[in-house]
Amino acid sequence: xxxxxxxxxxxxxxxxxxxxxxxxxxxxxxxxxxxxxxxxxxxxxxxxxxxxxxxxxxxxxxxxxxxxxxxxxxxxxxxxxxxxxxxxxxxxxxxxxxxxxxxxxxxxxxxxxxxxxxxxxxxxxxxxxxxxxxxxxxxxxxxxxxxxxxxxxxxxxxxxxxxxxxxxxxxxxxxxxxxxxxxxxxxxxxxxxxxxxxxxxxxxxxxxxxxxxxxxxxxxxxxxxxxxxxxxxxxxxxxxxxxxxxxxxxxxxxxxxxxxxxx
Numbered sequence: 001x002x003x004x005x006x007x008x009x010x011x012x013x014x015x016x017x018x019x020x021x022x023x024x025x026x027x028x029x030x031x032x033x034x035x036x037x038x039x040x041x042x043x044x045x046x047x048x049x050x051x052x053x054x055x056x057x058x059x060x061x062x063x064x065x066x067x068x069x070x071x072x073x074x075x076x077x078x079x080x081x082x083x084x085x086x087x088x089x090x091x092x093x094x095x096x097x098x099x100x101x102x103x104x105x106x107x108x109x110x111x112x113x114x115x116x117x118x119x120x121x122x123x124x125x126x127x128x129x130x131x132x133x134x135x136x137x138x139x140x141x142x143x144x145x146x147x148x149x150x151x152x153x154x155x156x157x158x159x160x161x162x163x164x165x166x167x168x169x170x171x172x173x174x175x176x177x178x179x180x181x182x183x184x185x186x187x188x189x190x191x192x193x194x195x196x197x198x199x200x201x202x203x204x205x206x207x208x209x210x211x212x213x214x215x216x217x218x219x220x221x222x223x224x225x226x227x228x229x230x231x232x233x234x235x236x237x238x239x240x241x242x243x244x245x246x247x248x249x250x251x252x253x254x255x256x257x258x259x260x261x262x263x
Contacts, residue, residue, distance in 0.1 A: 012045075012231075012234050020042050049232025052227050058214055059215025066189075072112065076183055076207055077120060079186060080122040080186065082126075082167060084100070085137065086099055086137050097128075101214075112209060113150050120180075125137075165256075168198045182206070183204060186209045188214070189210035189215075190212075190242055194250050197260070200260075201260050
């Protein structure tokens with residue numbers, strides 16, 4: 001009962017129930033056109049938020065980077081972790097920052113260092129807004145990283161970058177300055193295809209290590225109710241957002257010439 005109440009209190013569930021009630025009222029009043037629009041909204045929200053549909057779309061982006069254990073063991077000049085793994089720099093947090101669901105990126109990069117893939121760890125150019133200014137994610141996590149005792153390791157900072165393409169260009173310059181030949185690129189699996197293409201277009205020789213897998217991968221031991229929910233969930237809608245973000249981002253990067261045609 002408590003679980004049901006928690007679901008009913010979610011904003012997306014409240015919205016869906018309101019739309020459902022509106023459809024029933026319009027159908028009862030024989031307002032055919034308005035009822036059709038409400039029905040489409042009810043169905044679309046349920047499809048994206050209560051079925052595996054959004055997870056299937058996201059899994060399609062992640063599929064090329066599943067089961068790449070062999071790549072994890074290769075030596076490179078540096079491990080590059082893309083930014084976007086924090087949601088805030090809260091002074092009230094014991095560690096001084098608040099992580100996002102994509103914090104796996106930093107953890108995976110640290111694991112590659114611990115595994116001996118490299119002694120150079122490059123932290124991507126994400127940033128957090130504080131007042132009227134922005135603070136690099138590296139500035140917030142640096143003390144915590146140093147406390148993890150990853151020795152021997154040298155930490156590098158890309159500074160604040162506006163997007164993945166800017167991160168790629170800064171890594172290229174860093175490779176030129178330090179005479180590096182290859183780097184290990186670590187980011188979320190659903191973002192890796194675009195990131196890999198951008199880095200290659202910038203002239204960076206990358207070995208990809210994906211993490212933060214968020215797509216839907218059927219489990220034979222799971223039940224029907226694990227796949228199809230009674231009400232839409234915000235987490236599944238967020239999967240659709242990430243998928244659309246990558247598809248639209250790919251088209252935008254291609255239009256700007258940041259991704260080579262035919263990739």
